[in-house]
Amino acid sequence: MRIEAEHARVLASTAFHRAGVAEEAAHTAADVLVITEMMGISTHGLNRVETYCTRIAAGGVDPHAMIDVQMPALALRRVDGRNGLGPVTAMRALDEGQAAARAAGVGAVFVKGATHIGALAPYLWRAAQSGFAAIITTVAAPMIAPPGGKDALIGNNPIGIGVPIEGRDPVLLDMALSVVARSRVRAARDAGTAIPADWALDVHGQPTTDPAEALKGVLQAIGGAKGANLALCLDLLAGGLSGATTLGKIADQHKTPSRTQGLGLMFLLIDMQALGDGAASNAALKDAVEQVEQSAPADPATPVRLPGARALSQMRLSERQGLEVPPPLLSKLEVLAGV
Known part of the structure; x- marks a missing residue:
C-alpha cells in the first residue's frame, strides 16, 4: 500500500x-x-x-533517558545515551560532532550507552547536507567469529563514509562487515527461502544455505580474516574508546529485548569549508566520481554506480x-x- x-x-x-x-x-x-x-x-x-x-x-530501551554530553577537548565530545532510543542518541552525537567540527575543523564523538541506531546512511546524508564529510561506525551484537574461531564474538560493525560534493549528490557508503546483514538472513527465514552458501556458517563452522541454521551460527565476514579483523578494530574504536559494552558482552536486541545493550558509536566529522581552497577540493572530488561513473561497465545494461x-x-x-x-x-x- x-x-x-x-x-x-x-x-x-x-x-x-x-x-x-x-x-x-x-x-x-x-x-x-x-x-x-x-x-x-x-x-x-x-x-x-x-x-x-x-x-x-x-525494559531494554529507556524512553525517558536524558543524554549526557561532555567536552574533554575542543574537537572531542563524549556522549552517554543512557540506553535511550538509538536514533535520538545518534542524532545528538551527529549534532555535537558538527558543532565540534565548526569550532576546530574536525570533530570526534565517542558514544556509550547507545541502542540500535538503524542504518548509517540517513546520518551521513544529514551531515553532507550541512557540508560535513563524515565517518560513522557502531558496534553490534556478536555474529562474526574471530579468525580461526567458530563462535560468534565480533559484531558485523557497520561503517559509513559520507563525502559531500558541491553541485551533485554526495557519496554515501553504508555497509556492514558481514557478507550480508543479519536482517537479510531473518527475512529469508521468514520467507522460507534458502540463502547463498557464502553468507553464514552453522554451529559446526560449516557453510549453510538454511537461514534458521545460519541464525544459530555465525555470519561470514567480508574478505574473510581481513573483514573480521577490521570489525574487531572498529569495536575497539567505537566500543573501547567510548567505554561502552564490547564484543561478546553485547546483548542481542531480538533474542533478549529486555537487556540493555550499551552500544558504542564513533562519529568523525570534517568541516569541508575549514579545509580552505574549497574550489580545488571540490573539483578533485567531482573529477574522481566522474571517472567512476564514466568507467566501462562489465554489463552494458547495468551502469557503474557510486555508493x-x-x-x-x-x-x-x-x-x-x-x-x-x-x-x-x-x-x-x-x-x-x-x-
Whole structure:
C-alpha cells in the first residue's frame, strides 16, 4: 500500500510517543526511520518501529533517558545515551560532532550507552547536507567469529563514509562487515527461502544455505580474516574508546529485548569549508566520481554506480510517489499508533 512519507512519520512518531518517548525525541526517531525507508533500506526502516517499541516495553530501551554530553577537548565530545532510543542518541552525537567540527575543523564523538541506531546512511546524508564529510561506525551484537574461531564474538560493525560534493549528490557508503546483514538472513527465514552458501556458517563452522541454521551460527565476514579483523578494530574504536559494552558482552536486541545493550558509536566529522581552497577540493572530488561513473561497465545494461546513488535516487522517487508499505506492516504501525 502506498502512503505519503509524512503519514508514515506521524504513525511512527505517535507510536514512539505512546510508548513513553518525549514528543521531540519521538519525532527525531521517526524522521530517521522514515528517511531510511525512503532510501529503500526497508530492513532498517519502518519495521524497526515495532522492534524499538517492543524493547521499550521490555525494559531494554529507556524512553525517558536524558543524554549526557561532555567536552574533554575542543574537537572531542563524549556522549552517554543512557540506553535511550538509538536514533535520538545518534542524532545528538551527529549534532555535537558538527558543532565540534565548526569550532576546530574536525570533530570526534565517542558514544556509550547507545541502542540500535538503524542504518548509517540517513546520518551521513544529514551531515553532507550541512557540508560535513563524515565517518560513522557502531558496534553490534556478536555474529562474526574471530579468525580461526567458530563462535560468534565480533559484531558485523557497520561503517559509513559520507563525502559531500558541491553541485551533485554526495557519496554515501553504508555497509556492514558481514557478507550480508543479519536482517537479510531473518527475512529469508521468514520467507522460507534458502540463502547463498557464502553468507553464514552453522554451529559446526560449516557453510549453510538454511537461514534458521545460519541464525544459530555465525555470519561470514567480508574478505574473510581481513573483514573480521577490521570489525574487531572498529569495536575497539567505537566500543573501547567510548567505554561502552564490547564484543561478546553485547546483548542481542531480538533474542533478549529486555537487556540493555550499551552500544558504542564513533562519529568523525570534517568541516569541508575549514579545509580552505574549497574550489580545488571540490573539483578533485567531482573529477574522481566522474571517472567512476564514466568507467566501462562489465554489463552494458547495468551502469557503474557510486555508493549511495541507488538510495538517493529511491529517496527522490519516494518524495514524488510516497512509500510502498506492505499492508501487514502498515497495520502494525497503526496499532502501535493507536489509530
